[in-house]
Amino acid sequence: xxxxxxxxxxxxxxxxxxxxxxxxxxxxxxxxxxxxxxxxxxxxxxxxxxxxxxxxxxxxxxxxxxxxxxxxxxxxxxxxxxxxxxxxxxxxxxxxxxxxxxxxxxxxxxxxxxxxxxxxxxxxxxxxxxxxxxxxxxxxxxxxxxxxxxxxxxxxxxxxxxxxxxxxxxxxxxxxxxxxxxxxxxxxxxxxxxxxxxxxxxxxxxxxxxxxxxxxxxxxxxxxxxxxxxxxxxxxxxxxxxxxxx
Numbered sequence: 001x002x003x004x005x006x007x008x009x010x011x012x013x014x015x016x017x018x019x020x021x022x023x024x025x026x027x028x029x030x031x032x033x034x035x036x037x038x039x040x041x042x043x044x045x046x047x048x049x050x051x052x053x054x055x056x057x058x059x060x061x062x063x064x065x066x067x068x069x070x071x072x073x074x075x076x077x078x079x080x081x082x083x084x085x086x087x088x089x090x091x092x093x094x095x096x097x098x099x100x101x102x103x104x105x106x107x108x109x110x111x112x113x114x115x116x117x118x119x120x121x122x123x124x125x126x127x128x129x130x131x132x133x134x135x136x137x138x139x140x141x142x143x144x145x146x147x148x149x150x151x152x153x154x155x156x157x158x159x160x161x162x163x164x165x166x167x168x169x170x171x172x173x174x175x176x177x178x179x180x181x182x183x184x185x186x187x188x189x190x191x192x193x194x195x196x197x198x199x200x201x202x203x204x205x206x207x208x209x210x211x212x213x214x215x216x217x218x219x220x221x222x223x224x225x226x227x228x229x230x231x232x233x234x235x236x237x238x239x240x241x242x243x244x245x246x
Contacts, residue, residue, distance in 0.1 A: 004071065007031050007073050008067060008074050008075070009023075009076070010080030011038065011076075012080050012106070013162060014131070014158055017211075019035075020035045021031055022240045033230070034072075036064060036227060038060075040154060053161050054086075056125060060087060061087055066119055068099075070097075074087060074203065075103040075104075077107070077234050078105070079158055079161065081105055081107035082110060082162065082231075083104065084104060088175070091201070101175060101178060101231060101232055102175055102176070103179075104195065105223075106216065110167050111198075113191070114191070118163040121163075125154050127152050127159075128142070134214065135214050172198055172199050174200045176203030176221075176232065177196075178205045178206075179205065180215075180227075181207070184211060186241060209223060209226075
């Protein structure tokens with residue numbers, strides 16, 4: 001049995017970290033899935049949203065100081081990918097241990113984000129249209145006024161985090177960086193490929209999957225198989241296999 005590894009997972013915009021709970025029974029036992037919940041949703045529903053990127057990264061690093069030690073890796077999808085990168089950068093800047101690997105999904109590289117992505121995303125109608133365009137939202141949610149209201153408020157706050165992100169030139173991270181992307185996502189391939197400049201490590205990889213922005217749900221089995229394959233080999237070991245996914 002390989003040494004246990006904590007996989008700290010950050011949610012996409014508008015979502016709760018509970019989106020990763022299913023992975024706990026689908027990934028090998030040596031991977032401990034640790035969802036990192038953001039203020040204003042899930043178990044933290046009563047808290048105020050944090051709408052500033054740097055403040056949110058700082059908050060997460062402080063709250064999860066114990067988890068951000070030892071044998072751990074970071075994973076994030078979409079906005080979560082940006083937050084995972086920000087956490088890794090902050091850990092280095094403050095002299096703290098780095099993750100064994102950084103895994104990012106469904107996101108342009110920090111240096112190549114589309115400045116027009118969040119233009120005119122300031123009302124419910126625009127947010128709903130964007131949710132439908134991106135896919136991944138159950139139709140039942142649109143039929144529930146209460147759930148829809150909560151989701152729209154969360155999405156609006158998260159989009160303000162993303163809109164306010166300012167890329168500052170930073171040295172590449174000295175760790176393996178693995179990127180997952182959907183072939184039919186709206187993000188241009190060159191923006192995704194630019195992640196390669198964010199690492200000094202020879203272990204960079206880019207895996208493409210069928211599907212749009214939420215390919216991690218549409219093709220979950222393939223994504224999880226790639227995730228296990230991309231985790232540090234000294235941890236994973238060659239004999240590990242991914243359990244069958246129903």
